[in-house]
């Protein structure tokens with residue numbers, strides 16, 4: 257495994273490691289690393305950079321995510337406890353956070369999202385039909401990354417001809433390895449360009465509102481005040497991370513999993529009613545989000561003496577692959593009866609986009625298997641997953 261992990265003895269009586277979770281690694285290496293660590297102890301000290309705590313007990317992870325008074329979202333990056341930027345609503349705590357979620361909930365709630373089903377299905381079908389004659393493709397580049405990004409641009413009311421530009425910014429902001437961008441210059445350049453883009457989009461709507469989310473947000477009031485341009489930016493930039501990377505990663509794992517498990521694929525094709533369970537199981541087993549919180553008071557978690565102001569990493573994989581919670585936790589079971597996974601998080605910051613994500617993933621799986629029921633992993637490629645959020649770097653399939 258490539259994820260760097262070196263024992264450093266102990267720190268205030270707690271096991272300590274130098275652990276760099278951002279390094280890329282072979283398939284499932286990050287998830288399996290969490291399995292090992294959670295079998296060894298409920299938490300540890302990471303000596304990377306200025307140091308932080310890492311919780312590896314599933315129940316404690318979920319409790320911390322729910323306890324926003326102790327574990328605040330004012331920083332959600334373990335390496336940066338004092339960020340000089342804001343992502344809305346991700347980096348707000350209640351009660352302000354609750355006011356934002358109430359407003360956003362109307363846009364992203366089950367009813368509003370369900371109303372978009374036929375539009376989302378038509379986009380999926382168009383992408384898949386275009387790919388079909390080629391007999392093979394890098395499905396991350398050609399489908400998994402494009403499909404949700406285009407839907408999101410429609411939802412926000414952004415011009416569709418900017419899709420290629422968006423995909424490039426997402427890549428530069430979220431996917432560059434340390435070697436490709438050692439001083440974060442490319443990442444910052446993309447962030448600046450995206451900010452300028454949103455500035456322009458916001459200004460155009462201030463001038464003449466349209467029937468889209470950004471224009472509607474301009475009518476919202478929080479504590480009697482309309483939203484500032486700064487708030488609208490902080491929301492748009494979060495959407496880049498939250499909405500543009502996660503569905504592609506999830507979809508990539510689904511196509512990988514069912515390409516490499518032909519019996520389960522045949523079961524889905526024969527009985528598409530199994531697809532919703534397949535989607536939930538892949539999100540659970542391949543868990544790829546690693547939230548973090550900042551302690552607001554001295555406390556204890558997993559046996560660790562956490563001081564006010566310190567950062568705590570809360571990997572969802574340890575909860576979603578917890579043998580106390582799931583039988584055969586590492587296995588995808590298409591007939592699993594109860595699936596109380598927390599792949600969309602837990603507590604007040606539970607994913608705003610979960611209804612949209614679930615609909616996109618279910619539609620993508622249904623339409624893909626209707627059109628391309630038989631596919632396999634193209635030979636001659638070494639599959640690797642990125643660090644941070646664990647997604648496949650690329651995935652070539654043949655059909």
Ligand code: HEM
Nearest residue numbers: 345346498499502503506545547600601605607608609613
């Ligand atoms: C399979 C796809 C997805 C997964 C696994 C996922 C997962 C998550 C998780 C775990 C969190 C909580 C983070 C934390 O506690 O710090 C979260 C928050 C969030 N997600 Fe998603 N997400 C997905 C798709 C989406 C989509 C499509 C959107 C956009 C519409 C979205 C928007 C958000 C937002 C805005 C938040 C912050 C919510 C808040 O702070 O109140 N997500 N997501």
